[in-house]
Amino acid sequence: MLRYIARRILIMIPTLLITSALIFTVMQLPPSDYFETYVAEMAAQGEHADMSRVEFLKREYGFDKPLIERYFLWVTGFVQGDFGYSFEYEMPVSDVVGERLALTVLVSFCTILMTWIIAFPIGIYSATHQYSWADYGLTFIGLIGIAVPHFLLALIFMYFANVWFGLSIGGLMDPIYFNQPMSWAKAQSILAHLWIPVLIIGAGGTGSMVRAIRANLLDELQKQYYVTAKAKGLPPGKALVKYPLRMSLNFFVSHIGDVLPSIVSGSELTAVVLSLQTTGPLLLRALQSQDMYLAGSFLLFLSCLTVIGVLISDILLGFLDPRIRLQGGRTK
């Protein structure tokens, strides 16, 4: 096992190199660059960008150097923990991201947790009570969660949460707590605001998860080994969880690695609509304004997490199913 992990970690290096090169290339693909967007945006507000300043900044950020050189500077910096400089914020990327990361992790973590806590029981219930009224009802609610665009849900929720409960619109806390050190009141405010994003971001995910669990479980419920388990006298719940459910989790485990990147990336578009102080909107904004290093470093960080996540999910898959562990490596 250890050898396997070591080998996989070695393979990560070329993967990440390729990924970083691709990210860098793709970031260069749009015909314009950060400064052009910047100038254009200033102009949209009637302001004029100081062209000599733009020239100054371009030089500062090494835009006069050849692409390859910039790439290598970036990648080597990344390895040393220097993630580059954000054009837009004019400060090191790590400083820009730093603050938001904690909140992002909080929101994503709660969301994922909620998704699982809700989706598993419902999925199992739906599968074991297929075509009962409850199954139909839960299906319906779940599908609405998938079908209604998040931004609409978000708007509606926020508006009525404001009108009815007096919650401030958008954001993860009352504005007065911004920039303040963590305190009990601040934590309370965060908790009071957390449920809307968690609910909205989680709605679609939960719905999908319920459907997937239900479908996968239905397949396993008929298998003979489940009968065996019942014949042993296992209580149905336990038998269900230990045998068919475990087998049906294959799909789930194969995606579990995605949790890692998604925990720090924060659901972008929804977070924007909800005006969350998470990394999602930051990344989106950086991508749109072509704030290369901010976006690039963040993406590369995400892809590191993806790669690690894939590894984790592969290891877990092996544990879940010894057939994969003991025979999966072989080529047919």
Add this chain to the structure above:
Amino acid sequence: MNQPVALPPSGTPLPHYVAGGAFDPYQADKLTKAQERVYLASQLTLMWWKFRKHRLAVASGVFLILLYGSILISEFLAPYNYQVRHTDFIRTPPQSVHFFHEGQFVGPFTYGLTSTLDMTSLKRNYAENTQQIFPVRFFCRGDGYRFWGLFEGNLHLVCPGEGGTLFLLGTDRLGRDMLSRIIYGARISLTIGLIGIAVSFTLGIVIGGLAGYYGGLFDLLVQRTIEVVQSLPTIPLWLALSAIMPPSWSPILVYFGITVILGLMDWTGLARAVRSKLLSLREDDYVVAAQLMGAGTPRVVFRHLVPGFLSHLIASATIAIPSMILGETALSFLGLGLRPPITSWGVMLNEAQNINIVVLYPWLILPVVPVIAVILAFNFLGDGLRDAADPYR
């Protein structure tokens, strides 16, 4: 049939019992021709027979067929031409159809609308004018249109009474009939997005299937590719694409292109799920059996292994559909999706992405209703298909 034998009380020895009656080992064997047809029916036919029993699925199927049928004749079904503006009826709330006027049956009709402009709140208020009665007409001449952009027509299924209005779902900010826009919008919403699904599903199943089946080096390569693809930032890609898309391309074509590319990037999740499932299934005896018969890889993967995963595939397809129908919403966020005058449900909902509308003009959110309906229908259809393909039912 024999009468059940009474068992002796426990403790006493079992008496020797011999069943009476004739014994014919060949009894009931031969098949009639008609029976043979039934028993030799192909698996698809069998599935169809099973599917028919699933009433909700059949209803959903019919609903979808009707819906897809409707996009062939949207122009005829819509009471108005979706582009025609009614400057006097901007943001009219949904109008109701009445049948009785002052207690008297008149048949379906609408009252006239009078609008007043509230200059302090800058809002248009509409009131029914019960003096004016406009009976709804059927199979009637109304707004002109070009049927599929080819030839002129003006026949509609329903039209407002002469001089009246029939805004069943209200009008939007330019005074266009919402119902008509929804009916036209189905054309794009029900077609283009699904192509993306098709692309990503095909790729996901094929690539994931092969990786899971072959394992080893191929699997390794595929997995690394997946990691790389998942890491690719889409937004700069779109930005670049939107810059290089020829300006002469129509927005639909551009959108179509983007959907396909979206599909090309979106296969990874499914591929991983398929792969890991196949990794555990591929050692089963029936796979070996198929190989021993000389079945090639495609056959083993798609005939034997993937069907074992069908439930998941169907479920993920139904889950993916909404994101594709509404795909343009996310894209228009970046200025890349469809835009007016092209109408789709996503475009309409995108226009509704506004606090004003949620609070003041909620009927503009109505396009979610068809979206939900379609998704429910696809879902129940999927359920039906799943069950039809399920050997255990």
Add this chain to the structure above:
Amino acid sequence: MHGHLNEVVKGVSLRVPAGRTVALVGESGSGKTVISQAVMGLLPRNGLITEGRILFSDPLKDGKVLDIAQLPADGTKMRKLRGGRIGMIFQEPMSSLSPVHTVGSQIEEALQLHRPHPRREARAVTEKMLGLVGFRDPPRSYDRYPFELSGGLRQRAMLAMALICHPALLIADEPTTALDVTIQAQVLKLMKELQHDIGMAILLITHDLGVVANMADEVVVVYRGEVMEAGPVDDIFRRPSHPYLKALLKASPDFDMKEGERLVALRDVAPVAPTRLKPAYDNSAPLLSVRHLRKTYGSKSGGAVLAVDDVSFDIGRGECLGLVGESGSGKTTVGNMIMRARKADAGDVVFHGEKGAVDVLGLDSHALKAFRPHMQMIFQDPVSSLSPRMTVLDIIREPMIIQGRGDIRAQKERAVELMQAVGLDPRFLNRYPHSFSGGQRQRIGIARALALDPELIICDEPVSALDVSVQAQILNLLKDLQASLGLTYLFVSHNLAVVHYMAERIAVMARGRIVEIGPRQELFRHPAHPYTQCLLKAVPLPDLDRKLDFDIAMSGGTASDPASWPREFRGSEGSPLGMIDLGNGHSVLAAENCTAQDIRCA
């Protein structure tokens, strides 16, 4: 009770008194398994009890009588009974075990549910049980996964699971089909002992009349869901009166059959029309030569399993080579390697086809596909070798589709014909495999293997799940095909009578090696190897007068243990083992420096 189309069990009444064994015999598909499922409250989704009672009186509860049919299927009461008071051995051990849990944990779970033990102790108890059912290395086997076990080992795991709780009633559905006779004897003895110790009642479902004769106190014969005859074992064997029972008794093969004598099946079916002509062949040249095959399985716990060790043999054209031997000795692995279903570690397999010799292990994938139709295989596990999501029609048609034989119509016609040949109702063609009884599934597998008219068929326990009458029918069919088409078989079986009936030559395997090989008569009359001798002694005969002496036969697990063999047959540092020719094509594995004479005397 009703299936969704048909009534499969119609008014069956039987009883199983405490401390006694009732054997339930009957034709394959006659509803035996369904009866046992009903008792356990585990009927499949599309089945239900329409009328009748199932009364269970637990000796521990002073015979309070419970009607199981009335209990909610998954209720607490039922659960207490299941596993704890009523143990069940499923017919298909292969698929009845969860593939993702170790066998030990699955067995221990049953123990913990009904007879809770501290953790460590539980493991010890489980390991002891594994040893009792004949696992060679219990501590290691505890941690192995079902797919790492041979068919017989899995069946033993099932047995262990059912017995570990000391149930009041044991329902054993074909508990020994995958076991060689020595282990079978060991297991049967274990059951008898338990019965004796705790007064366990046994409902034994089996096709093997030998086992019935040796185990049962009472016998119930069912046919098409109805009881045909029931009574004490004496009455049944000595005074069979129903034509079906008579036919059954007549249909079982035994060692006393004469050369060329045919089994009498219950019904005769028209033989399948061959799709090719019988080639003219020279009987002496081997069709298949296997040389020095070797296979080692790596295992999770690090220890590798040497499953097949230096196996060589030839099969002549039109010949049937029987392969018998200890369960877990590598028979299936050999078959798999010949078929290229598993990679051989070393060795050669040469197939002398019409177009010259083919190096089977060396074929590239393209050539392999073209070569496939020449060899087919009948799988030991009839459940898992059928695609669960294909109808029987598609399953049987599939080889023809792949190899492009005939059009759809022709394929369908052939499918009907094959179904009839293996004694299945063509009406079943559009059902899915899971809705068949064990024997029916096995016959589907046979029909599929026959579909392509191969030259060589590797039959891995082809008739183990069949009752004797159907078995006779299938065996006759195979023999007819052999005669008319010159088909060649590698016939793996634990049922020595069947092998005796089918095979011209027989090879005996133990511990991954062929220990003895020779013509049938020779081998049966003068078994040279101690393991072969044990085997022959352990065969249960369907004859009340020649009951098996369990104690003699009970060399069980040790029969295959080289330590128990005379010195000549044990390999040692100085004298490696080799095949010693005893004449008449009879050879035996013994120390290379021994002579035929030494061996005869040993």
Add this chain to the structure above:
Amino acid sequence: APGGRYPPEPPLLRTEVDINQIPAMADRLPDSPRVIDVAGMGREPGRYGGTMRMLMGDQRDIRAISIYGYTRLVVFDTAGRIVPDLLEKVDVEEGRIFTLHLRKGHKWSDGWPFTSEDFRYWWEDMANNDRLSPGGPPNVQLYVDGEIARFEVVDETTVRFTWSKPNPSFLPALAGAQPLEIYAPAHYLRMFHQRYADPIRLGALIRQERVKDWGALHDRMARSYRPENPELPMLGPWIPRTKPPAEFFVFDRNPYFHRIDERGWQLPYIDRVTIAIGTSSLIPAKVGAGGSDLQARYLRFDNYTFLKEGEQRGNYTVRLWERGEGAYVAVFPNLNVQDPGWRAVLRDVNVRRALSVAINRRDINQVIFFGLAHEGANTIIPGSSLYDSKYDTAWAQYDPALANKLLDAAGLSKRDDDGIRLLPDGRRAEITIQTAGNSTEETDILELVAYDWEKVGIKLFVRATQTDLLRRSVSSGNAMMSVWPGIDNAIPGPDMAPDGLAPSNSMQFQWPQWGQHVETSGQMGEKPDLPAAQELIDLQKRWRQSVTTEERRAIWQRMLEINADEVFTIGIVNRASQPVVVSNRLKNVPEVGIYSFEPGAYFGVYLPDTFWFDDAKD
């Protein structure tokens, strides 16, 4: 202090004054503070205290504080006149010698005197430093025909800028909403400057701030327009307290601010301003919930009804100000489009006039603006002293018949079966218009324009892109037409540079190439070959050399006339309404005003330092 009564200290500063952390008000103010006659403006002198909450969509929007604060050396007043603000006075000789007199005793927000040294530091150590500004002083307004200003320090509070020729754009640039900055807090910035700083401490600072070298450090620390450095001494009414990145920015009153009201109370009245950053699309909703005390940015006209309904709940009033662009939305035919066929067509004045008169502006105004906007061309609006309705109405009437006639005259008389006109080269007259798609209003207007144009045989396709890509494709000549707001500054006085009316830079959507030609003095771009455009360039040149206001007025009028007549850009409506949400507690915010960046700095000319809260606790 006037009135003899000693004015109270603002509550925020009282403790600090009490413990002598900062001097008392009299010592904080310059010797001669700028006195704002609040009552004279028709407003009410106020009270100290309170926090003014504002919402913004992006962290960079915190520059709103420098804009709304509108503290410049000289500023525009509401009448468009330039008056001294930070300066005590300016002397201008021959339009070329500018002597700037600082207020004696004026102090930076950290209490350090504001003197000529701060100008010298900027001029010598920043603008003329090779590292900080490699090409010499960066700002164009400091050059006249390529000649750089001569700078001299006259005395401690007087500096002088001199050119050999008149430089009429110097003072307007100093008064700009985004001003020309020619001074910097020398005493603070020295510690980042290689020339002055102790190398060891400088090195430490560079490492601490994680920048490349002292140049980058200095650059970062010295930025004042977007106040990201809370340490940087400033002169505006509120000074930053928050270091980005943050979601919430606090600005506290500047204890040394140089303005007082007529009672001698130091301005600003309001102690504290906060800016919360959040998604811009949510701002209307938040405002409607009473989340802002003064808000106009990110509110659009179509939010009005929603905001109006929330007045009670949010305790605010929505007012409608007038927007100060030349056109809310204007269509810019690209005279430098690459396609030769279209170039010829678009350069034909008849075509532009026809396209303009083909638009039913009334309809658009009614549908989208409830008739509240003004239908007219892209030109200046009545707030300007140069306004004349003839510029406004020229070719802005709705007259499809005329449009048809003009188009026929322009050689587009042939039509195909669909009724679409054909270009002289036989192609269909299909125009693709590019837009940055910023608002639904814009999209809707385009849709209505398309509808109108189709009636005269011109087909319009709309294509949306990103703002930067739009600029790119316009200046490269790929875009044939684009959409953008009209003239930035539609209430100019004659003393403001008429740059927007003539080709002057490459960002102009109607003639990007010509603009670039002028901008680069003929090195890049295309030479204008349209007589009218050439005349505009000449006029602009003349303006640059003009000395008197009268001369400039004449030039302005001629340029406006040409623009109106040639219809280089097609304005649709102007003077559109801008909702301004004002908390009911906030006093002195004008009922009506003009909302424009240039001139006026949005709220800036209305002196937000004189706004106050009536519930502020004193």
